[in-house]
Each structure stands twice: as C-alpha cells, then as structure tokens.
Amino acid sequence: MASGEERYQEFAPPPALRPFVRTIWTYAAPDPSRTIQRIAPDGCPELVFDLGAPYAEQGEDGVFRLQPPALFAGQMTRPLVMHPTGPTELVAVRFEPDGARDFLGFPLSAATDRRLDMVERLAGFAPPPGDPAGQVAAFVAWLEDQRRRTVWWIDPVVRAEITAAETEAPAPTPASARAASAQRALQRRFADRVGVSPRLLRSIFRFRRVFDHAAHPGEDVEGWLEAGLQAGYFDQPQMARDFRRFLGCTATDWARDQHALARAIASQARVAS
Template sequence: MNYQTFKPHKDLESIVKFYWTLEVPFDSKNKKQKILPDGCIEMTFNFGDKIKRYTSKEDFILHPNAMVMGQRTKSYYILPIGDVDTFAICFYPLGFANFIQTLLKDLVDKETPISQLFEKTQAEELEQHMAHAKDTQERINIIETFLLKKLNLKNTINNIVKSTVDTLLKTNGKTPINVILKDNISKRRQIERYFRKQIGISPKQLSKAIRLQATLQLLFNKKSETLTDIAYESEYFDQSHFVKDFKELTGITPKDLLNNEHMALASLFYK
C-alpha cells in the first residue's frame, strides 16, 4: 500500500485538512477493510477499479468514481475488486458546508456522487480533468482551482457551531458538550439544529468521532502501555465507558483492534 498526504493551499488550510492518495495493487488475498468514523467529510476520486462498500455481511454497493462521503456515525467494510488508485480531499468538520447548499445531515453515512451536489456539467468536467491529470500535483492544482472558485464564505457558519467545533478539535473531543455550552439548554437545542445542517451530525457524535481519532493514534502507535492507560489519557470515566464508546463506533473492542486483518488500511492511516 502506498499512502501519502499533502498540505492544502494557505487560502484553504482552515477548511481542508489535507489531501491524500492511496495506491494498492490488486491481490486476491486482500481482505475487507474497516473504515472508521473520523469527524470529517471527504471528496474522493477513484481512478482504479471499483470499490465495494458492504451494507451487510454479503450485500454491497459500488462506490461512485467521484463522490462525497458524508459524516460517518458507524464503521463499515470496503473491498476493492481490482487495483486501487484514489485521490481524496479531507475536509475539517465545518469545511464542506462552505461549498454546497445541501443540508449536511442528508449526506450522513452515504456516498453521494458529486454530480448531485454541484452543477452536473461542472461536476463531470471536474471528474474528467482529475482523471486525465498527469500526476498528483496537477490534481491538487485542479481541485484547488475548483474549490477556490466555489468557496462561498457567505454561507456563514454559525459562531456557536464554530467555537464548539474549535474546542472539540483543540481538546480531542474530551470536553463535554454541556461544559462547552455551560449547561444552557436553549443554546443546546439551537446548536443541535445548526450542527445537523452545517456538519451533518450532533455535537455529541462529532465529539465521539474526534475522541476516537485521538485514541486510535495512541493504539496504533502504541504510545500507551495498557487499555487502562489509554482510557485514562483519553479522559474516559473508566475503562468500561472507554470500551463501550469504542465498540459503538468501530464494531470491535480496543483489544481486538491490533493485528486485525481488517484494520490494515486503518493502521496505515494512523501511523
């Protein structure tokens, strides 16, 4: 597997977290790979063979070649049917709301073709230009030209939402929402509505996804000796709370994560 990341243009760095590429030659021995919630929205372009996304143990759908993957509230499995050659844009939680009018809650746990989110001709031209680009740098130039042209800062992000997301990112999701909002019930109802519109999921769901990312960094890079250490470092109430939240988002326990054949791709992302 060849996985690389690239920094965005300075005018996009508060919106785009990074670009990434993945190349994996086909191997009949390849196993399904688990994709985990990460609190981000991604736009991906597939230049290789089709990729299956499993909706049950046996049933699957095929990813569109150019799509947006909305916020994820649960894990799922994918499996390429041939060679993988992917370019993707990873947006910060509030990033993608700057480019479309669609409610972000309508994209949650779904792969949406870009032709359904942008003007069809523009989307088709973008997909063709990306496919025919000679290298990754040219693809970055193409997508940044597109994004900067589409950028609509008048799609004003609610200040309460922005400050809440900033706090969650800064504290790796450890700060409880009621603490951020100072137990203001009316403000909490308001922010729930704004979050579903501009991010797609609730503040609590985003907090769990961000916290999971920090935990996965510790697990995959073995920066803590025991699960108790990780639970403590991630500021969970206790180990059982840690395991419960982890399993809710990943479908497996922390103990089962490492050396799991379905986690090879995730391991690559976090190391």
C-alpha cells in the same frame, strides 16, 4: 512507485481553502489486499475521487455494492466497511468538520452515514494518474472554482465548539449554562453545518485519540488503558463500548486484521496528531 508498493500522502490546502479543508490526501495500491477494511469515524466529511478500480461497500443489508467513482462521504457515526476490487488510486479532500456545508449546498445532516454520488458534479474532472502532486493541484483548482461560484463561510459559534471539542477544552458555554432555546439553536446549527450533535462529535474525537494507537499493534493492554484514560474515558469497558460503536470490533481485532487504506489513514493521523 515500485510495483505492488502502497503510497499514502497528505497535502496542506492553500490559504484560501484552509478554513474549510483540513487536508487533501492521495492513496495508491497497485495490488491491494482484498480483505475487508473498516474505516472509523474521524469527525470530518470527505470528497473522494477514484482513479482506479472501485471499492465495494457493505450496505445495511450486508450486501457489498460498488461505490461510484466520485462520492461525498458525510459524517460517520458507525464504521464504513468495504474492500477493494482491483488496483486502487484515490485522491480526496478531507473537510473540516463544519467546512463542507456550502460546498454541498444543503444541511450536512442529510449526508450523515451516507455516501452521495458526485459523478455528475465532477464530470470532466481528470486528475493525472500516478501523479499525487498533480492530482492535488487539480483538486485545488476545481475547489477554488467551486468556492468562487457560491459564498462559503464558517459559523463562528459552531467553529468555537468544534475547536474546544477537538482540543479537549471545555465548551465555550457549557450546556448546563445555556437556556433550553439556546441549546436547541446550537443543535440545529450543528445539524446544518456539521451533521452530528456537539456531544456526538466530542465522543468521536475522544474515540479517535485512542483509536489512532491501533495503527501500532505492539502496544500492551496497560498502554491502551493509559491512552484511554488520557483521552477522557473512565475505564476500559467504556472505551471498549466506543470501539464496538464506532469500529464494529475490538481494538485488538482491528490492529490484527486491518491492512491497506484503513491502516494508512490511521497511521498518518497519529503522526499528525
């Protein structure tokens, strides 16, 4: 990697981890922009290991504090606002929306909109700097060891709801057709295994189908509106409200101002979609 050049790569997990892990990604920026980055919700929790200088994350009080070098990021219902503090190098596991419950060991609702310190749990984990493939191999080996220690499983009812939401298909059983007790039971299963409600997860997926266009700021207003209508929005004001809710700014502002990791993730997501 040339001096100052950014690198973002995604790697598919091995078959044994595929029910739980969506992708493993690496990112490096020897000289990152110190501008504030807004990371939008995507419906997937992540486990992140930092080999470089830590990021500083903005808290609810507006103060920026350093993140731990190893963290678990639960489901997000609002943007993550942060900035790099020096040369950056990350390797991370992006779980399926319902794939991290048994890794974490407690309900995902306890991690929603939180970054949990994983330094103690990842003690001794040392992926090789500057070697994306080696970093991924190290994380795969570590995860496989974690999986062998406990029973990891997928709730088929929850997974079916997630698949329908992500593919814009109707829910397997519409809420209107469920008994109240069945609806409450599904809500509890989602709180446990996903961390957000089925309805909110659908909203996040719908938002992402439009948000990923923000990686390409040359698109005009008509293009944005068409993308929003195709994603399921009724009109532009409704879409704008979700951008404020999940990103904290307008689509135009994000497209103009974002750099580095935030744009790299959005660009890769659009290519893969």
